[in-house]
Amino acid sequence: MPLMTGEQYIESLRKLKTKVFVFGERVENFVDHPMIRPSINSVAMTYELAHDPQYEDLMTATSNLTGNKVNRFCHLHQNTGDLIKKVKMQRLLGQKTASCFQRCVGMDAFNSIWSTTYEIDKKHGTHYHENFRKYLEYVQENDLTIDGAMTDPKGDRSLAPSQQEDPDMFVHIVEKREDGIVVRGAKAHQTGSINSHEHLIMPTIAMKEDDKAFAVSFAVPSDAEGVFMIYGRQSCDTRKLEKNADIDLGNKNFGGQEALVVFDDVFIPWDKVFLCEEYEFAGVLVERFAGYHRQSYGGCKVGVGDVLIGAAAVAAEYNGASKASHIKDKLIEMTHLNETLYCCGIACSAEGYPTEAGNYQIDMLLANVCKQNVTRFPYEIGRLAEDIAGGLMVTMPSQADFDSEEIGSYCHKYFKGNGKVSTENRMRILRFIENMCLGSSAVGYRTESMHGAGSPQAQRIMIARQSNIEHKKELAKNIAGIKE
Numbered sequence: 001m002p003l004m005t006g007e008q009y010i011e012s013l014r015k016l017k018t019k020v021f022v023f024g025e026r027v028e029n030f031v032d033h034p035m036i037r038p039s040i041n042s043v044a045m046t047y048e049l050a051h052d053p054q055y056e057d058l059m060t061a062t063s064n065l066t067g068n069k070v071n072r073f074c075h076l077h078q079n080t081g082d083l084i085k086k087v088k089m090q091r092l093l094g095q096k097t098a099s100c101f102q103r104c105v106g107m108d109a110f111n112s113i114w115s116t117t118y119e120i121d122k123k124h125g126t127h128y129h130e131n132f133r134k135y136l137e138y139v140q141e142n143d144l145t146i147d148g149a150m151t152d153p154k155g156d157r158s159l160a161p162s163q164q165e166d167p168d169m170f171v172h173i174v175e176k177r178e179d180g181i182v183v184r185g186a187k188a189h190q191t192g193s194i195n196s197h198e199h200l201i202m203p204t205i206a207m208k209e210d211d212k213a214f215a216v217s218f219a220v221p222s223d224a225e226g227v228f229m230i231y232g233r234q235s236c237d238t239r240k241l242e243k244n245a246d247i248d249l250g251n252k253n254f255g256g257q258e259a260l261v262v263f264d265d266v267f268i269p270w271d272k273v274f275l276c277e278e279y280e281f282a283g284v285l286v287e288r289f290a291g292y293h294r295q296s297y298g299g300c301k302v303g304v305g306d307v308l309i310g311a312a313a314v315a316a317e318y319n320g321a322s323k324a325s326h327i328k329d330k331l332i333e334m335t336h337l338n339e340t341l342y343c344c345g346i347a348c349s350a351e352g353y354p355t356e357a358g359n360y361q362i363d364m365l366l367a368n369v370c371k372q373n374v375t376r377f378p379y380e381i382g383r384l385a386e387d388i389a390g391g392l393m394v395t396m397p398s399q400a401d402f403d404s405e406e407i408g409s410y411c412h413k414y415f416k417g418n419g420k421v422s423t424e425n426r427m428r429i430l431r432f433i434e435n436m437c438l439g440s441s442a443v444g445y446r447t448e449s450m451h452g453a454g455s456p457q458a459q460r461i462m463i464a465r466q467s468n469i470e471h472k473k474e475l476a477k478n479i480a481g482i483k484e
């Protein structure tokens with residue numbers, strides 16, 4: 001089944017025995033849980049659009065492994081055109097869901113593990129690349145969603161994995177057996193983990209010899225023995241539990257999701273192991289995954305930004321303020337910021353280059369500049385949207401008040417803006433902006449923009465490393481006629 005439909009994807013999740021906890025209790029049917037379902041709908045969109053002929057070129061690709069048509073989220077980038085299409089696909093999905101569609105982490109993990117395992121095998125004579133090729137063929141042929149899992153809980157940030165008081169702060173190997181390894185630890189903030197069929201585990205930082213038990217990469221099914229997930233709650237999430245929840249949600253159908261994924265002595269057979277103690281490659285894998293993921297944000301956050309800019313323009317019309325010059329200028333500024341992010345996403349893709357293993361790598365410097373801008377611009381775009389929306393987006397009564405026989409008419413009367421627009425539509429657009437800037441979607445649009453794929457300082461370190469200041473100094477000295 002190379003291309004699942006959205007419905008088939010949702011049904012495939014029902015077949016898993018994934019162990020999920022929400023509010024301290026085990027949830028048997030997570031697929032229909034009102035707090036989880038919107039995030040499943042967002043992933044389902046990645047399957048649905050792959051069947052739409054107008055998006056076929058962006059959403060699908062020909063596998064270099066099997067020659068079959070596969071969902072682009074399972075593809076190894078074969079050229080810069082593929083890297084550019086990846087960013088365009090992400091923008092499209094952001095526009096369709098206004099949320100995180102969660103499948104990029106897996107795609108970014110595939111591409112970074114592919115090239116890294118090739119290089120590990122070359123140095124150590126191991127067989128990780130062949131293991132990974134077989135695994136990826138299985139993922140492509142079954143059109144799976146995979147959680148690309150990097151971030152460990154990390155404990156005391158000033159200490160290396162091997163120095164932590166509790167070694168479980170980083171996923172590590174507790175036993176090496178003839179048939180495989182046993183691992184323990186957890187991965188935090190895992191996007192779409194509950195909605196994923198499997199998890200692809202990578203180390204989270206560069207490591208030294210003392211940390212070699214923590215240098216481990218492997219694949220594991222979501223419902224493997226010893227794996228369980230604790231749902232990460234989001235701002236305003238309990239609105240989704242309210243009776244007849246609709247307008248107050250802002251974005252009723254779509255959302256993102258993060259969870260803590262715990263590995264409680266989980267057995268991993270050797271053919272699903274892609275790094276085991278070759279500690280000098282932990283940093284390589286981290287840098288590559290982070291690089292691809294920093295490129296990703298130049299697509300997905302831009303698509304979400306498109307919707308927010310549109311919402312601000314609609315709110316201005318509904319408020320009767322759309323003709324004001326400062327409103328027009330604010331919409332121009334929002335567009336300028338959003339397109340700057342897109343420029344970065346496209347540029348780091350266009351400047352990509354082949355790895356030794358054959359897939360394509362983005363330009364590291366430009367990808368890090370991309371993500372550094374992403375840590376700032378969505379906040380400014382959100383600030384301008386709040387400015388244009390007006391205070392009502394946070395002081396408006398509930399849908400129940402608007403529907404009330406006793407007070408509903410007062411709500412409709414006093415919250416009316418432009419006479420040609422219903423108060424309900426005004427309410428809908430303001431609730432959407434609230435959801436994006438302060439509600440559950442702010443997890444994906446704001447804080448994920450800050451910390452996802454690494455906090456701002458991580459990009460500054462990479463920018464410093466790639467900026468080639470010595471070359472720039474030489475340029476200046478040449479032109480200034482300096483001979484030292």
Ligand SMILES: Cc1cc2nc3c(=O)[nH]c(=O)nc-3n(C[C@H](O)[C@H](O)[C@H](O)COP(=O)(O)OP(=O)(O)OC[C@H]3O[C@@H](n4cnc5c(N)ncnc54)[C@H](O)[C@@H]3O)c2cc1C
Pocket residue numbers: 105148149150151153154157158188189190191192258443444447448451452453454455456457458
């Ligand atoms: C919404 C969201 C989705 C995410 N999705 C995923 C995912 O799907 N997969 C995944 O693997 N990860 C994911 N992440 C995790 C993300 O990569 C981390 O949040 C990020 O790397 C920062 O780690 P942290 O949150 O532990 O913050 P911390 O590491 O605690 O950082 C907090 C601050 O402390 C600083 N700091 C940390 N350590 C040091 C140090 N040693 N020296 C100096 N300063 C330090 C940082 O620069 C930052 O300013 C997601 C995060 C978010 C918020």
